[in-house]
Amino acid sequence: MTIDTEKLSRSFGEIQAVKGIDLHVERGETFGFLGPNGAGKSTTIKMLCTLLRPSSGRAVINGFDIEREAANVRRSIGIVxxxxxxxxYLSAEQNLYYHCMIYHTPRNTRQQRINDLLKLVGLEDRRKDPVKTFSGGMKRRLEVARGLLHEPQTLFxxxxxxxxxxQTRRSVWAHVLRLRQSTGLTIFMTTHYMDEAEYCDRIAIMDHGRIVALDTPEALKRMVGQDVVRLTTNETERAVAExxxxxxxxxxxEEESxxxxGEDGQALAAALIRKLTLADIEVNNVSVQAPTLEDVFVHLTGRAIRDEVAGAKERLGARLRSRGRLRR
Ligand SMILES: Nc1ncnc2c1ncn2[C@@H]1O[C@H](COP(=O)(O)OP(=O)(O)OP(=O)(O)O)[C@@H](O)[C@H]1O
Structure with missing residues (x-):
């Protein structure tokens, strides 16, 4: 087990941000953590990364207790x-080198490790360039590389x-997935993007400090409903009767459709076409629509994830602006 929590909780004064959650993440899993703004995701991830102490409960990461063995937990995880x-102002390579020094990566393996990771995230050609010349996606890929320099078992x-x-999100993901495949790394991530959540082996949805659902994306979608087959024919009335x-x-x-x-939309569509063809009814158009993770999210939290994406962007913008102000 890579992540194991028991009744993990955190309050800020009167606010109970995380209300006793139990999580079990297996080695090599890509685990997604979703939820509306203020659900308690960041508070949870910060506790797991030892950046915030729990109010009660416990968590073990890669075999180390987050309270009693915080230094070991930190050595065993990467954070982005x-x-x-x-x-x-430093180059990509210098940024990575600096991180190696902080983590005391052995001198004789540093250069090789930096080379390998720059290659893995597709930045070997830009290694000497200052980071300020990089695009947003390149910076994020460099951060992923940096998070992996000390060979963590789990990446947050x-x-x-x-x-x-x-497009940039897809490119970041292509690199993260390649990495998962080549290293067997456990990945624990929060996201507001449903297409990214689809990459996960399992997903937990959090709301008001509690986990309200936890399963594979497929099982979660099945939970909220069935596939819908829509078809149009040259003889609607007779087709409906058949x-x-x-x-x-x-x-x-629905109008002409x-x-x-049904449970299995593809099989149902095929059977319907067969049936109608036998009855001499021509099928003009067929589509199969499966429930989406967006449907699951709305079903469980009563909110659309699209609002959350907008909120997340705003928060990032505000943070960057405040960092800019601090620099000046
Ligand atoms: N340092 C803090 N002091 C006081 N309250 C806090 C603090 N950090 C978080 N909270 C509160 O705890 C609750 C959970 O916040 P948290 O940031 O964990 O949510 P989140 O799910 O990560 O939300 P988002 O998607 O907006 O990042 C919120 O009500 C928030 O206001």
Whole structure:
């Protein structure tokens, strides 16, 4: 087990941010942590990374207790958080070198490790360039490389791609997935993007400090509903009658489309086409729509994740602005 928590809790005065959560993440898993703003995700991840003490409960990361063995926990994990923390005036390579010194990476393996990681995140050609000349996605990839320099067993990513455009997000993810494949790393991440959550082996959805659902993306989607097959034919009335009598239940119509719900949309669509063709009814158009993780999120939290994305971007913008002010 890589992450094991028991009734992990944290309060800030009157506010109970995390209310006794139990999490068990296996080695090599990519585990997603979703939830509306203020659900308690950052508080949880900070406790797991030993940046914040729990009020009660316990957590063991890579075999080390977060309170009693915090230094060992830190050595065994890599962290990529929302706030960019690279030195803009140093080159990519210098940033990594600096991190090696902090973590006392053995001198004789430093250069090799830096080379390997720059290659892994596709930045070997830009190694000598100052980070301030990098795009947002390149910076985030460099942060991922830096988080892996000391060969952690678990990588924590807190909204690793917030504020990046969709193409850059895909590129960051392509590198993270390659890395997972080549190293067997455990990845624990928070995200507001549902397409990213789809990459996860399992997902926990948190709301008001509690875990309200935990399962594979597929199982979560099945929980909220069935697939919907929509089709149009050259003879709608007769098709409706045929399908209703075959299924022995009325079918729904949406304008010219006939809608049929079922567990396995692909198989249902194939069966419907067969049935209608046998009855000499021509099928013009078929689509299968599976429930999305967005549906799951709304079902469980009563809020759309799209609002959360906007909120997350705003927060990042505000943080960057306040960092700028501090520098000046
Ligand atoms: N340092 C703090 N002091 C007081 N309250 C805090 C502190 N940090 C978090 N909280 C409160 O704890 C609750 C959970 O916050 P947290 O940042 O963990 O949520 P989150 O799920 O990460 O939200 P977001 O998606 O907005 O980042 C919120 O009500 C927040 O206001």
């Amino acid at each position: 958080f929302q706030d960019p923390t690279l030195d803009e 990513l807190d909204e690793p791609t917030v504020g990046l455009d969709p 399908i209703s009598s075959w299924l022995n239940r009325p079918v729904r119509r 006939i809608c049929v719900e």
